[in-house]
Amino acid sequence: MAAAGPGGSGSGVASSSESVARRRLLVLSGHLRGAPETSLSASQCRGRAVPSAESPPSTFPKRRQEILKWNGWGYSDSKFLFNKKGQAEFTGKRYRLGGTALPLLKEWIEKNLGGSLEHKSIPKHVPKCELSSVLRELPSNHEEKQGVNILASLNISDVPPAVTNEEFLQDLKVTNIPYSQDAEDRIFRAHGHCLHELFLLREGMFKRVPDIVVWPECHDDVVKIVELACKHNVCIIPFGGGTSVSSALECPADEKRTIVSLDTSQMNRIHWIDEKNLTARVEAGIVGQDLEKRLAESGYCTGHEPDSMEFSTLGGWVATRASGMKKNVYGNIEDLVVHIKMVTPRGVIEKSCQGPRMSTGPDIHHFMLGSEGTLGVVTEVTIKIRPVPEYQKYGSVVFPNFERGVACLREVAKQRCAPASIRLMDNEQFQFGHALKPQVASIFTSLLDGLKKFYITKFKGFDPNILCVATLLFEGSREKVLQHEKQVYDIAAKFGYDLRVLPSNA
Ligand SMILES: Cc1cc2nc3c(=O)[nH]c(=O)nc-3n(C[C@H](O)[C@H](O)[C@H](O)COP(=O)(O)OP(=O)(O)OC[C@H]3O[C@@H](n4cnc5c(N)ncnc54)[C@H](O)[C@@H]3O)c2cc1C
Numbered sequence: 478m479a480a481a482g483p484g485g486s487g488s489g490v491a492s493s494s495e496s497v498a499r500r501r502l503l504v505l506s507g508h509l510r511g512a513p514e515t516s517l518s519a520s521q522c523r524g525r526a527v528p529s530a531e532s533p534p535s536t537f538p539k540r541r542q543e544i545l546k547w548n549g550w551g552y553s554d555s556k557f558l559f560n561k562k563g564q565a566e567f568t569g570k571r572y573r574l575g576g577t578a579l580p581l582l583k584e585w586i587e588k589n590l591g592g593s594l595e596h597k598s599i600p601k602h603v604p605k606c607e608l609s610s611v612l613r614e615l616p617s618n619h620e621e622k623q624g625v626n627i628l629a630s631l632n633i634s635d636v637p638p639a640v641t642n643e644e645f646l647q648d649l650k651v652t653n654i655p656y657s658q659d660a661e662d663r664i665f666r667a668h669g670h671c672l673h674e675l676f677l678l679r680e681g682m683f684k685r686v687p688d689i690v691v692w693p694e695c696h697d698d699v700v701k702i703v704e705l706a707c708k709h710n711v712c713i714i715p716f717g718g719g720t721s722v723s724s725a726l727e728c729p730a731d732e733k734r735t736i737v738s739l740d741t742s743q744m745n746r747i748h749w750i751d752e753k754n755l756t757a758r759v760e761a762g763i764v765g766q767d768l769e770k771r772l773a774e775s776g777y778c779t780g781h782e783p784d785s786m787e788f789s790t791l792g793g794w795v796a797t798r799a800s801g802m803k804k805n806v807y808g809n810i811e812d813l814v815v816h817i818k819m820v821t822p823r824g825v826i827e828k829s830c831q832g833p834r835m836s837t838g839p840d841i842h843h844f845m846l847g848s849e850g851t852l853g854v855v856t857e858v859t860i861k862i863r864p865v866p867e868y869q870k871y872g873s874v875v876f877p878n879f880e881r882g883v884a885c886l887r888e889v890a891k892q893r894c895a896p897a898s899i900r901l902m903d904n905e906q907f908q909f910g911h912a913l914k915p916q917v918a919s920i921f922t923s924l925l926d927g928l929k930k931f932y933i934t935k936f937k938g939f940d941p942n943i944l945c946v947a948t949l950l951f952e953g954s955r956e957k958v959l960q961h962e963k964q965v966y967d968i969a970a971k972f973g974y975d976l977r978v979l980p981s982n983a
Pocket of ligand 1 (some may be wrong): 670714715716719720721782785788789792793794851855
């Protein structure tokens with residue numbers, strides 16, 4: 478570097494260009510030094526310095542298996558069952574489908590999955606707590622309720638024994654950070670939601686699961702846990718909502734060290750909302766649905782809506798570089814994040830500035846995003862917010878085939894007028910959506926449904942086994958939404974057919 482510097486090769490020149498280089502490096506790395514104090518200290522966090530009204534409990538308790546399925550997706554009271562008539566039903570009261578019969582689903586399963594009601598397989602283990610919550614939702618004469626005795630509870634001896642590091646455990650106890658070595662807690666955090674993981678839970682068992690679950694309550698708790706893990710050579714797997722589909726939560730079968738599942742669910746405060754800069758500082762364990770609900774109380778939203786947002790967390794989104802269905806308007810997580818605080822085995826890493834953009838230096842966020850827990854634990858995130866949109870409008874367009882649908886979406890992209898969400902469903906997805914249609918409540922609805930079907934298939938000549946559908950969501954001021962809607966439907970009319978001419982409740 479010195480020899481290449483302009484103006485000669487003397488040692489004086491070398492040292493001056495070295496100092497120039499040093500100065501330049503200082504500028505480039507300036508935003509990494511002297512981070513401002515924005516987090517709660519451990520003592521504040523223990524004493525719950527933030528009034529409880531500002532930090533309500535997470536939607537999910539520490540023992541998540543009390544309300545969530547331990548061996549499947551979602552809440553344990555919301556599932557598909559077949560009633561005595563052999564009709565599919567969806568249980569629970571959380572969703573619109575809850576408590577309704579789905580007369581078309583059985584035929585769809587038989588035709589598309591080759592499934593048969595004659596072949597019944599009971600999942601291998603059903604923890605008692607889940608069983609009771611499911612049974613509460615069923616009518617008293619329901620066949621599964623009567624056949625309760627054939628369902629087994631979790632057989633603890635099937636769960637691989639914990640590898641305990643006594644020194645780590647002793648030091649952890651001193652910190653007062655809550656932890657559990659319970660088999661149900663450990664198995665719940667041994668996986669994400671890949672199909673093979675769910676299959677293993679129902680039909681087999683993981684060879685290796687976390688040995689201990691810890692529930693830090695703030696950034697400083699995470700610092701302590703990571704320090705202890707380094708001191709005692711223990712591994713940490715951060716656990717957010719457990720919705721991973723990359724197998725990243727699975728424990729390597731040959732790992733000999735103690736594995737700690739660091740559950741972030743108790744770190745769910747919104748520290749502040751900055752209405753001038755439209756940002757919010759939030760703890761990483763907050764679940765998507767809680768984040769949006771609590772921001773909405775102040776009139777704001779993030780607009781980040783991955784399909785898993787009911788269960789996934791802010792920290793998980795950062796760690797997996799998540800994409801939301803409304804990314805056309807709000808951007809993906811990398812566009813929304815202003816500041817990330819991460820605890821690594823080499824210390825805390827964060828920028829010293831909360832500015833939305835910086836020109837100097839490499840952006841450290843780029844290697845934190847998508848790091849899937851391998852580099853450290855994300856504890857706090859400053860995220861962009863926006864006022865809750867004044868108006869929302871849903872729509873759909875039918876295309877004679879998938880190719881026409883793709884061509885339409887390409888044209889929309891080319892004209893840069895994509896609505897908040899635009900999704901093309903292929904025929905298989907369309908058929909499945911149709912199979913989930915509940916029993917119609919009135920003759921009028923049924924009539925409209927038939928009319929629509931007739932119009933599309935007979936009048937327009939679309940083949941129901943080939944056609945596909947795009948769903949649309951427009952957001953913004955009413956006036957802008959209506960303009961935007963017209964622009965998109967004008968394009969869509971060249972490729973397919975929009976269903977607005979018929980009433981939308983069909
Ligand atoms: C039905 C379904 C729909 C989905 N839809 C979408 C979608 O629309 N868009 C999308 O992008 N993804 C989607 N996913 C995938 C998944 O929801 C995302 O990857 C999500 O961001 C994971 O968040 P989580 O809180 O559940 O993280 P987890 O599943 O708990 O963890 C995922 C990874 O991140 C790490 N991690 C979690 N929290 C932290 C933290 N605080 N610090 C450091 N590392 C951490 C974990 O160790 C793990 O490696 C979907 C998954 C399912 C099952």
